[in-house]
Structure formats: C-alpha cells, structure tokens
Amino acid sequence: MELELRDYQWKVIGPALEGKNTIIWLPTGAGKTRAAAYVCKKHLESQDKNKVAVLANTVPLVDQHLKNEFSFLQSQFQITAICGDRIQKQFFSEMSKCHDLIICTAQILYNALNHQEEEMRVELTDFSLLVIDECHHTHKGTIYNKIMEDYLDRKLKGQQDLPQILGLTASLGTGSANSLEAAKDHILEICANLDTEKIMSPDKHKPSLDIHVPCPKKQYDLSEPRLQDPFGEKLKEIMTQIYSYLNVPDMTTDFGTKIFEQQIVELEKKGAKEFCQKTRVCALHLRKYNDALLTNETIRMIDAFNILDEFYQLECATKLLTQTSEQYLVQIFDENRLSLLALAEDSRYENPKLSKLQQVLQDQFQELKSSRGIVFTQTRQSAYSLHQWVLGNQALRELGIKTDVLTGAGSSNQTKHMTQQEQQDVIRHFRKGAFNLLVSTSVAEEGLDIPECNIVIRYGLMTNEIAMMQARGRARAPNSICSVLAKTNSKEVARERLNETLETLMERAITWVQEMPEREYHLKIATLQHEAMISRKLRDAKLEEQRQLHDPGSVRLCCLNCNMAVCHGSDLRKVENMHHININSSFSLYYKTSPNSVSISREFEIWKPGSSISCNKCGQAWGMEMIYRDFTLPMLAIRNFVVETPDGRQRPSKWSKVTFEIKAFDYTEYCNTNFSLDI
Numbered sequence: 001m002e003l004e005l006r007d008y009q010w011k012v013i014g015p016a017l018e019g020k021n022t023i024i025w026l027p028t029g030a031g032k033t034r035a036a037a038y039v040c041k042k043h044l045e046s047q048d049k050n051k052v053a054v055l056a057n058t059v060p061l062v063d064q065h066l067k068n069e070f071s072f073l074q075s076q077f078q079i080t081a082i083c084g085d086r087i088q089k090q091f092f093s094e095m096s097k098c099h100d101l102i103i104c105t106a107q108i109l110y111n112a113l114n115h116q117e118e119e120m121r122v123e124l125t126d127f128s129l130l131v132i133d134e135c136h137h138t139h140k141g142t143i144y145n146k147i148m149e150d151y152l153d154r155k156l157k158g159q160q161d162l163p164q165i166l167g168l169t170a171s172l173g174t175g176s177a178n179s180l181e182a183a184k185d186h187i188l189e190i191c192a193n194l195d196t197e198k199i200m201s202p203d204k205h206k207p208s209l210d211i212h213v214p215c216p217k218k219q220y221d222l223s224e225p226r227l228q229d230p231f232g233e234k235l236k237e238i239m240t241q242i243y244s245y246l247n248v249p250d251m252t253t254d255f256g257t258k259i260f261e262q263q264i265v266e267l268e269k270k271g272a273k274e275f276c277q278k279t280r281v282c283a284l285h286l287r288k289y290n291d292a293l294l295t296n297e298t299i300r301m302i303d304a305f306n307i308l309d310e311f312y313q314l315e316c317a318t319k320l321l322t323q324t325s326e327q328y329l330v331q332i333f334d335e336n337r338l339s340l341l342a343l344a345e346d347s348r349y350e351n352p353k354l355s356k357l358q359q360v361l362q363d364q365f366q367e368l369k370s371s372r373g374i375v376f377t378q379t380r381q382s383a384y385s386l387h388q389w390v391l392g393n394q395a396l397r398e399l400g401i402k403t404d405v406l407t408g409a410g411s412s413n414q415t416k417h418m419t420q421q422e423q424q425d426v427i428r429h430f431r432k433g434a435f436n437l438l439v440s441t442s443v444a445e446e447g448l449d450i451p452e453c454n455i456v457i458r459y460g461l462m463t464n465e466i467a468m469m470q471a472r473g474r475a476r477a478p479n480s481i482c483s484v485l486a487k488t489n490s491k492e493v494a495r496e497r498l499n500e501t502l503e504t505l506m507e508r509a510i511t512w513v514q515e516m517p518e519r520e521y522h523l524k525i526a527t528l529q530h531e532a533m534i535s536r537k538l539r540d541a542k543l544e545e546q547r548q549l550h551d552p553g554s555v556r557l558c559c560l561n562c563n564m565a566v567c568h569g570s571d572l573r574k575v576e577n578m579h580h581i582n583i584n585s586s587f588s589l590y591y592k593t594s595p596n597s598v599s600i601s602r603e604f605e606i607w608k609p610g611s612s613i614s615c616n617k618c619g620q621a622w623g624m625e626m627i628y629r630d631f632t633l634p635m636l637a638i639r640n641f642v643v644e645t646p647d648g649r650q651r652p653s654k655w656s657k658v659t660f661e662i663k664a665f666d667y668t669e670y671c672n673t674n675f676s677l678d679i
Helices: 007-017 032-046 059-067 087-097 106-113 143-156 180-193 203-212 230-246 258-273 277-298 301-318 324-344 352-367 380-391 394-398 420-432 465-472 491-514 518-547 585-590 667-674
Strands: 022-025 052-056 079-082 101-105 129-132 164-169 198-200 217-223 373-376 403-406 437-440 455-459 481-487 556-559 565-568 572-575 579-582 591-597 607-615 621-628 631-636 641-645 648-650
Touching (some): 007 022, 022 032, 032 052, 032 164, 052 059, 059 079, 059 420, 079 087, 087 101, 101 106, 106 143, 143 180, 143 518, 180 518, 198 491, 217 491, 230 277, 230 301, 258 277, 277 301, 277 324, 277 380, 352 373, 352 455, 352 481, 380 403, 403 420, 455 465, 565 585, 585 591
Parallel strands (some): 022 198, 052 101, 217 481, 373 437, 373 455, 455 481
Antiparallel strands (some): 556 641, 579 631, 591 607, 607 621, 621 631
C-alpha cells in the first residue's frame, strides 16, 4: 500500500528521504505525521537492519500515532507502541529487538538509555532513525534535549553510526526573543540541538497548503471590567488583616497579582528555613487568598470561594492546629465565611467575562447547530469550573451545547488529575459527537487528533506564541473562528498582540536560517554544539560538586510544619533514580498513614502506590507509601521538609537541589540488613 501525499508534503520530506537530519515545519492539521510516516516507510525498506523510534511528549499521542498515520505500516513491518502506563516498558530492550518501529514517549526511551541493568538498557545506535514529534521542545532541560545531548556528545567524540533525526513542529517559536537577531539565535540553537541540516517548509506550495489547511478568522471578544467587586474587596480586606498580623512592611500589597504570588512564595520559603512558623503559615494562607483573587478575576466568584473553603476544611481535617498563628488564621476565615459566601452567590457582581463567553457561544451555536468547539483555559481549576458553569447554564443547554473537560495526566496539588484512560475516553467521545464543546487546558493544543472545530476560544490566557499557534490550529473547519476572550486593555490582550508580532518574527528568522549559505550554517551549528557541550560539562560538574557539599549523616530532614527533625540524609535511598524512600525502620514512629490510597494513573515497574503519609505530630503531608516487591516503604516529597545542614537550613524545591548524595536503593542489601533468613 502506497501512502498518498500532497505536493507540499513531498516537498518537505525531500532531504529526509536522502538521509539528512531535517526539521519539518508545517501548520497544525497539515499532515506532518503522515509525511514522517512515509519517511519511516522508505527508511525501513532501504535496509533490513534499520530500526525507527518515534518519540512523542504525551501518552495520548503515542496511541494516536499507532492507530492513525502509522497504522498503514503494520501490514509490512512489526510496529508497537509503549508508554508510561504499560507493562511493556519494563522490557523496552527486548521490544526494540523484535520490532522495526517503536512509538513511545521520550521519557520511556530516556529511561531505557540510562537503565542501571545492562540487559535492560538500549543504545542510541540500536536505532537508525529517530522521529521527534513537537520537536520545538528540544531545549534546556527537557527530555527531548537530554536524549539529544547524549547524541551530540557521541557525535562530537567522532561516533559515526548515530541515527538520522527527523523533527516535526508547527512552530519553533522565538524563545522569548524581542528582536530578529535573538529570534535567529533561538532557531539556530534548536537546529544545533537537533543536529539539523535543513528546515523544510511549504514555500512555493503555499497555495496548496492553504486549500487543505484553511486559516480561521481571528476575533477579539473583549469584556468590560466589573463596575463593583465587593467579593474581591472582602478578600483583600482579610488579606490586609493577615498582612498586618504578619508585620512585613517591605512587601507589596498588590494583592491578586502574580508579582504578589512570587513574593509570598519567597516569604514562605524564608519562614520555613528560619523555622518561623508564623511567617511560613501566614504566607501559605495569603497565597491561598491570592489564588482566590486570581480565580475571581478569571471565572466565578463561587469558584474562588470554594478554593478557600476546601483549603480550610482540609486544614482542619488533617492538621492538629496547635500553633497560635494557625488557630488565628482559621478563626479569621470562620468569622468571614458566611459573608464571603453571600457575596459569592450575588449574581449582580458576577464576572463579565462569563457573560461575554456565553454571548460568543450563543452566536456560534445558534448560527450553526452542528458546531464543535474548544475553550482553552489556563489551569485545571478553571477548566473544571468553566465546565460546571456550562452545565448549569440553561441558555447554553437549550442550544444543544454538551460539554466535557480535558486536563493533564500529571499529578497536581491544585485539583484532581485525569488518568490517561480518562483523557483518551474524552477525546474519543468528542470525536464521535457525544458532546460538542471541550473545555481544556493546554493538553489539547499540541498534536492530539481533535476533530475539526468551528470555534476555538482562548479564554483569559497569558501564553506564548507557540501556544497561540497550536490552539488556533484546532479551528480547522471551513469558515472557523479563533476567539481571544479577555478583559478590555488587559495584560492578556497585550500578550496576544505581542504573540502575533512574535509569530511574524519567527517566520522571518526561519526564512533567514533557511537562506544561510551552507558553509556558514554548518560552521555556526558546529560552534553552537561545542559551546553547548562545554556548558553541559560545567553544569554537570557544578551539580556533582553541589551533591558532595555535605555528608548525608550530617544532614537532617525536618517537618515543614512543626519543625521536628525526623531523619538523616543517610536514611534515604533512590528507586528508579527518581523516587526517594526512607529505609530506616525507626522512621515509622514519626508518621501516620491515611485510610485511603493515593490515586496514581500509572503502573510502575516493580512498585505500586500505597497510603498517603503525614507527620504524626502535626498532620503535615509528607508523601506516600511505596509498596516495593514484598515491603512497604515511605516515599517522601522534598517540598514537605526543611533540610538542616551544617551550613544552615535549606528549602529545596526538588530532590536534585539537595546538597548531599543519595545512594540507589539496593534490594538485596536491604533484605540482608533488616532480616536474618534461616536456610
């Protein structure tokens, strides 16, 4: 079976068919994946020993690629898909030996490349072609870039049998550039990271592309500011009261802004490091009020109220609240709860953005009953809240609008995550027409095979130009609309206008790179790759130096909330190079378990999640239990602890930031140390 390609697709795959490392730059919906599938077909046909790995950055994309564009290869080649929730990932090495083409998440390949057990490890040279979907993510500390760093280290050492690289993207972005020169540098850096010889785009075949991928009409739907906001003013009044109690005069009182959030996060870290419970707890509660103000600005007042109400319910249910400051903060909320609720339920002061959203949806669905649309919003919280708002809106229900929500699968302390199966079910139901309006976070922007939409609404978003172009590409139906819904003269509107400028800047930068003299281009790429290698070596040396600063036995972990010292750094071990457990049997005296298991949407190689754990003294969450083979071990989240070292206290945001070495967990050693077996 021969795969049919359009003329512009033939044009962009030319260098890749010749074995050159290539970036294919085509708009969303133009068929990048189909073009890549054809390259894979020809590559596999050229030699019997050739093997292909297709890398995606999300699990739904892995399944989608297997079922859609790559499915036509299954009659000719051995193809499989592997992702994080499948047991096959344990045997990636074996799977790669008996398949011609593997579609997987980048994380799965990275783990296999770095597996501690030799028989489970794979090498880059086991593959002759790597296809990197959404390749604009190949920068800084992303998994894509970690894989390519290994590739480039090998290349610069003279290794010859490295795989061909084929990158796919709808937008390379500008890397926050504010000038053409900076945008050129960003494009060249991506090219260097991917060892690219050519960036291929439609060029003279643009008219054909426009026929197959129509560009939606863009419109700005702007709402007026609230004339009165007594609910928001009440929140600020309470924050001022807490602020006065905290007594930090040199901080801004610009409540309800990201600037205030950043300052309060730093204050919370300072309070934790200094074991000042009053400062830390007040900062934590002020951040929740700030979250409520930001929510009040974006969605409904009742959603903002619920954020606070649920937070204080959880505090009272899980914490012992023995500290004066905790009791004071709970009392303040209790005293104001009923008045806040009354204001939140007063429709006279509701968010004008919601009225504008209702108007936009009514205009679209009244005119075209068969419409299908997506509302993109910033956070999971706002996605679920907008979903509930649509469900409760009689005017929208009468128009036949049926809605569902799509969010990311990663864990979050903001709101519940979706499992990967739930994501796939939502996409499938949307495709079949079970509902016609999807409320989504950015998870639906990239790659997913979302049906053609008549309308895409970017609701109060502050994103970059890549997200703007990806979301716009979802409006693929003829005469479709891309709506920017925000408050008049807001930062969101200013950012969207900037994104439009940056899109033009990116196009100019890419054209400039494409037109560079070949010798000059290759010299520049080689220079960037050598500079990046030196930078990596310096970075790795610095990280290693940081890890050796303190002896693990001299370091103590203290509960974030009550400051009780609970273990030493020498009690800790790493599982799968990422999960941190405490192997000291005495540690169980310091924590209690919850009756409910932690909900995680993945399967793991040799362990599964158990109950959540918290401080026995104060109720502060610490992490969860890991059921590892025959044992139950406490797995800790570093964000819930203060690290006390000989040089002072630290509040690391992640385990990679700690200043002592943590050994890998040795199952046999653990058994021998803790159990004497009579044979």
